[in-house]
Structures are given as C-alpha cells and as structure tokens.
Amino acid sequence: MKKLTPSSYEEFCKDFCLDLPDHFNFAFDVLDKLAEETPDKLALIHVGPDHVRREYTFQWLAEASCRLANTLSERGVKKGDRVMLILFRRIDFWVSMMALHRLGAVAIPSPHLLTAKDITYRMHAAKVRAVVCEDSVAATVERASQDVPSLVAKFQCGPGPVLPGWDDMKTACANSANSFPRPADSAGGEDPLLVFFSSGTTGQPKMVVHKHNYVMGHAVTGMYWHDLRPGDLHLTVADTGWGKAIWGKMYGQWMAGATVFVYDFRGKFDAADLLTVMSKNKVTSFCAPPTVYRFMVREELEKFDLSHLRHCTTAGELLNTSVFNDWKRVTGLSIYEGYGQTETTLQIATFPFMEPKPGSIGKPVPGWDIVLLNKRDELCSTGEEGEICIRLTNGTPAGLFLEYVDEPEKTKSVRYNGFYHTGDKAWRDEDGYYWFLGRVDDLIKSSGYRVGPYEVESALVSHEAVLEAAVTGVPDPVRGQAVKATVVLARGFSASPELAKALQQHVKTVTAPYKYPRVVEFVDELPKTLSGKIKRGEIRKSDLKRFDETSARPHLVEVPRRVAAAR
CATH class of the missing domain: 3.40.50.12780 (ANL, N-terminal domain)
Structure with missing residues (x-):
C-alpha cells in the first residue's frame, strides 16, 4: 500500500x-x-527482561x-x-x-x-x-x-x-x-x-x-497516525494481553515498512529504565498512554539521548497540557493524540499534517463517518456535547467489530438505527477538532452544568503533587451533584487539608472555576480494571455509603489515613 x-x-x-x-x-x-x-529485513527487535537484544527477520x-x-x-x-x-x-x-x-x-x-x-x-x-x-x-x-x-x-x-x-x-x-x-x-x-x-x-x-479485514483498519494507525516510514523503529508501550498491542506492535507497523521494537519489562514501570532502553536502541517512533509520558517528564529528560526520536503519539486517556508542553520543551516533539475502542481501530486522531491541540483527540479518520448525537438522537451543533457515534448507512468501516459473541441483545444495544453508539461523550469545536468528555455514565451534573471527569483530572495531574486522579460526582442536595476528586499523591507529598485546598485552587486556574472539586480525598491507590482503566463506578458506589445525602453539603465519613477537604 x-x-x-x-x-x-x-x-x-x-x-x-x-x-x-x-x-x-x-x-x-x-x-x-x-x-x-x-527475507533479511528486521520484523522485530526484542529486548527482554535480561536487557539482551534479539533480532528477528x-x-x-x-x-x-x-x-x-x-x-x-x-x-x-x-x-x-x-x-x-x-x-x-x-x-x-x-x-x-x-x-x-x-x-x-x-x-x-x-x-x-x-x-x-x-x-x-x-x-x-x-x-x-x-x-x-x-x-x-x-x-x-x-x-x-x-x-x-x-x-x-x-x-x-x-x-x-x-x-x-x-x-x-x-x-x-x-x-x-x-x-x-x-x-x-x-x-x-x-x-x-x-x-x-x-x-x-x-x-x-x-x-x-x-x-480478518479488521487488520486493514490499522493501516491508518501505522502509516499515518504513527507516521511510520521504511526503516523506522516503533515502540508502543502495551502488554500483549490488550488491544493496544494489536494497534502498535504488528499489523500497521509492518504494512508501513517499519520494524517493531519490543521491551519486555516486568514488574513495576520504571520511566528512567524505559528512557534508557529507548536511547540505547535509537527508537524513532513512540506511542504510550499519557500516564507513561507523565512519569517520563518527571525524570531529567535532558540526561537521555532521544535525538533519534521523531514522532510521538498517545491514546487511552486525555493528555494534559503541562505534560505536552514539558515533553515538547525538551524533545522538540509534539504528542499526537488518538481515540478508539476495543470494538474499533483508530476512529479519531491528530495526524502529523494537523496542528495538535493538547487535550483534543483530533478529527475523524477517513472511512469513519463520525457524528455526535444528543439524547434525542439528533446531530449536535458545534460546541454541543453528544455521544460519539459511527454512521453505518453508507458502509461499515473495516475496523469495526462484528459482534459481542453469544450476546445479540448487547450487540443490538450499541448498533441500531444505522449507527454504532460508542457510549463515549465529546464535543466538537469550530475547527472540527473533537474533545473527549468521558463515558456517558461518568458525566457529572452539578448546578445545571455538565462536567466531564477527564478535563478536571487533567487539571489535577498537572499539579506536581498529583500522581493520579479520578473525578466523580457525589450527592449534593443543592447542586444535585458535587464534583469530587480522589487523588493519589506523588512521592514526597503528604495528604493535608492545606494541600486539598491548594489543589482546588489549582483546578480553578487551569479550567473553568465551576468545575473545581468541592471534595478532595487522598488515597493510596485507585480501583482499576486489569487493563488499567479507573473504576469510577466503584468509587461512586463506595461514596454513596459514606456521604449523607440529606446534609446541607457533602461531608466525608472519617476514613483512616485519608484526608478530605469539602467546600
């Protein structure tokens, strides 16, 4: 091709x-x-847990x-x-x-x-x-x-x-x-x-x-989103048990003429270790979730030779502006975001021939007829929030799944009236760029405003004290729901009411003030799925047991080793 x-x-x-x-x-x-x-062209370069490099044609x-x-x-x-x-x-x-x-x-x-x-x-x-x-x-x-x-x-x-x-x-x-x-x-x-x-x-x-035709959908992933050329060495940070490995470790990369680079690290992720391996092996193209970039920019990037790196991409969650800017300041490279699901290949992306807008997932991939639909299944206008849907009346994209096996009702629940419904919400700006808001069930309705968790989480993790954050809604008799942040702190920081207030103020300066978390809770870790997705539903369920819905404002039941600020 x-x-x-x-x-x-x-x-x-x-x-x-x-x-x-x-x-x-x-x-x-x-x-x-x-x-x-x-026959002698390298298909894959593999560095194992022993750090030995092996090459396979x-x-x-x-x-x-x-x-x-x-x-x-x-x-x-x-x-x-x-x-x-x-x-x-x-x-x-x-x-x-x-x-x-x-x-x-x-x-x-x-x-x-x-x-x-x-x-x-x-x-x-x-x-x-x-x-x-x-x-x-x-x-x-x-x-x-x-x-x-x-x-x-x-x-x-x-x-x-x-x-x-x-x-x-x-x-x-x-x-x-x-x-x-x-x-x-x-x-x-x-x-x-x-x-x-x-x-x-x-x-x-x-x-x-x-x-089998699904594979062809990844031609866009490798050739255009990853911007791969013959001779490139591409690294996608993903375990082979997840769909993202299929996106970045074989099909599209080989169709683009590139060599796949694999680092089979085990145990806890170590950003400095990964940067060393990338430098030593002269990786030219790199894809990782924003969390990985966030860990990497906290290292002294100047110590690592990334001169061979020429293109960077990310997906899986939203990239906050501070990480984008810090990465570009040291490497000179922008990070190009993308969006897709287990059920699809790449649907929306920022390509190399587009100006990236940090926090935006980009524009629809050719062949994917993307629309935003409101609750009445009407097309959304510019700036209006809606569900990301794929129109199927003019054909089905090569990368769209066939079905949920042995569950026809679940398949029908997402494929009906000529559309595939992703269950994800976004809005589109005047330039045609899409901005991801989160799962439909994750949106918070507070005082007439609709708050997407990703934007607040992005603001939180841009603070040096925050390693990870999950934003959910808690019952509030006045607002309907109040925005709550569940925060894991970075090394060297301790939970305190003062820090909670500092984070609230920080969010007000980064995003619209009405979105700031009125409740902040510090925890040791966030509940996650095996693939690393935050279980916001589990947090909400736990909070319902701990928040008094009849009080004038939300308050947090005392929990050992956790500190909360409520305003």
Missing part, C-alpha cells in the same frame, strides 16, 4: 482510499510477501509461525477454534498470532494478571480449544482449566519445568515443517480473526470479535 503525503487533513480525506483485498489474511497476504521479498517469523501452525494442526486445532494466548511480550506472541491466522483459528490475547477464576470464566465463555502461555502463569492456567471440556492442547513457553499434560512449544515445533501452504478454505475477509474480552468497568467482560 503506497503511503500518501498530504499537506492537510482535507487533502488526506479527499485522497485516502482503503482497498480491501478479497478474502484478506495478513499472514499469507502480508507476512509471507514480506518474507519472500525482504520476516523470514524467521514466517517459518516459525508455519512450524507452530503445523504443530497446532496436529494437536487438533482447526479453523474457527479459539486459542487463548497469555504471553507477556515474549516473541512467542507474534509467532502464535501469525500461526493462528494461517490456521484460521481465532486468537484470544489475554493479560498475565488474570486470576484462575478469570481464566476459567473466559475459557468456558469462549469454549477455548487450546492455550499458549508463559511458564510463569502455566500453573494458574492449569488450575483454571481442570473442567474445560473444549480444551485439547496446552503449550508452555519459557525455560521453566513443563507441567504434566503440557507441551513445551519450542520442543513440539522443532521437527515441524517450516512451510504451511494456504488452504483452499483459508480464513479471511469477514471470517473471525480474534476475540478481545473487553475491560468493562462493570459486570463480566464482553467478548468482542473482530474479522
């Missing part, structure tokens, strides 16, 4: 066209072609995935079967994904943080046929899979002792053929490709199924 070089967003929309090949299958149509035409990856495809086939895995992968950032993840594409089996990338109970639920819900996991989590998977009748094969990766009844993947594949001719009935196009268990903040996770 030839990359366009537009000088403006308008030119990009006019000239861009996504051609979907018939019965597209990435392993056969892209990986094998790259292996044939550029497209030819190596093609042959390794063929061997695994043959091995899985011998164990009874076939087209349409679902296979769970729990592999951290091991090279085995990429081999497994490509092998499953060849077989037409459906990959289920899963995070290593899952408990045995989580795994059991997912295996039963998805009728998992096989599992490939790292040795460090194999025992947990074994406990979870005791009563899963659909399971026929279990593969373990790594140097640890192989559990009884399991195969060591390396040994099992050693004598398998390194070629796997494309079957006449190969999966492709509209056939299922992979399943994500969505990291919803309430209830059991939904099974989001994507088709």
